[in-house]
Amino acid sequence: MLVRGIRGAITIEQNTDQEITEASKELVQILIEQNNIDPETVAQVLFTVTEDVTATFPAKVLREFPGWSFVPVVCAREIPVPGSLPMCIRVLLTVNTELKQDQIFHAYLRDAKKLRPDLTLTNE
Template identity: 45%
Template sequence: MIRGIRGAITVVEDSNEQVLKETARLLQELIHSNDIDPDAVASVIISTTTDITSAFPARAVRGLEGWNYVPVMCTHEMNVPGALEKCIRLLVHVNTDKSQQAIQHIYLNNAVQLRPDLIQK
């Protein structure tokens, strides 16, 4: 069955280095927490808030070993007043036998405020 695994992270500044580094950090945490094998991944959708324009976060995904053939698409989030700034969100579609409750969604930096109910204690 395909499950969606969510994650989000914020960057301190909109720079190529920060966007790529923090995207890779988020994905590596998702991989580690959910035992993700890139061959089991159907696709990855990455969104950024509209204040991130310095880099395509997909480059960070494709830079990880074994992930260069995984379909990845970047897009922008809706520009809602008062929304969290400088945020990168991932939605990883994974073939897994895990239940919805067993999936560990990951929220890092200021993104923890997006889904405090899902933060692992």
């Protein structure tokens, strides 16, 4: 088994609890399904948000997934670099897996596709 990072990002239209929660859930669900992730193999999950995403913690969605209650999760704010993509939620799952780097499915959804078009093209 190797330790690998699985990345993803999604944008939202409005800074509301409901929209942040729904977008975060959609992003994590895709990563779990596409990479066949068992929570027992997850070391940690890191969420970051841009400074305009403040209505709720995206990490709370993991508590809705069966078996994820004991996975360490943290949220942080992105560095506010001028011209960066606004209203963005990013996630990094650190997992133990047999997958090779090029076999991992990374999800960049909505306007976040602009962040890594090279990965988006191979993962759609």
